[in-house]
Amino acid sequence: MEEKNRHPERTELLRAAAGEPSPSLEQHLRECPVCRELVELLRQFPVAGLDSLEEPSELSRERHVAIGRAALSDRARPTVTGLTRFDSWSGLSAVALRDAGVGLERRLELEAGPIRLELLAQRTERTWEFVARVFRDSRVTAGFVLQVGRKRLIAETDGFYYWTAARPPAKLALTAPDVTVRFPEISWRKSTTP
Secondary structure, rough: OOHHHHHHHHHHHHHHEEEEEEHHHHHHHHHHHHHHHHHHHHOOOOOOOOOOOOOOOOHHHHHHHHHHHHHHHOOOOOEOOEEEEEEOOOOOOHHHHOOOOOOOOOEEEEEEOEEEEEEEEOOOOOOOEEEEEEEEOEEEOOEEEEEEEOOEEOOOEEEEEEEEEEEOOEEEEEEEEEEEEEOOOOOOOOOOOO
């Protein structure tokens, strides 16, 4: 430390936390509560000598790539059309669905080759709540951007997509660097068997 009112550099604070402060730093710490607090925090949470950061999981890496992809405009990539593999509303009458209220749930499995989207929707008093998860080759993946109507969603770190909406979506699509998957329009008034 050269100037009287200058705060020390990070390396000087680290040396002080390790018990090796210079005489000028000792004087500064007596006079500066901010730097004293920093040195105390560095003593409580040492960083020197620790191993490097853990490697992120594959799911985490996929998620971070998807975050960048969400901001990109659509570029040329193959587009495939998926199909509805399972619909918990198939077989229910339109009257039964119309009369159902809060707590009504719908489970959908949409598929396009090795890509599968599982969706759970639940009606609340004022909105719909949604949870979705994507699988590729039977393995959870966060490498897709989920397009719900005009909204683009990125999977959370656990691979789940969460959102709420006043109305359920009619259109869903998935985008990855190598493919865009568009699923058939979803009717929320009555269900049709695939």
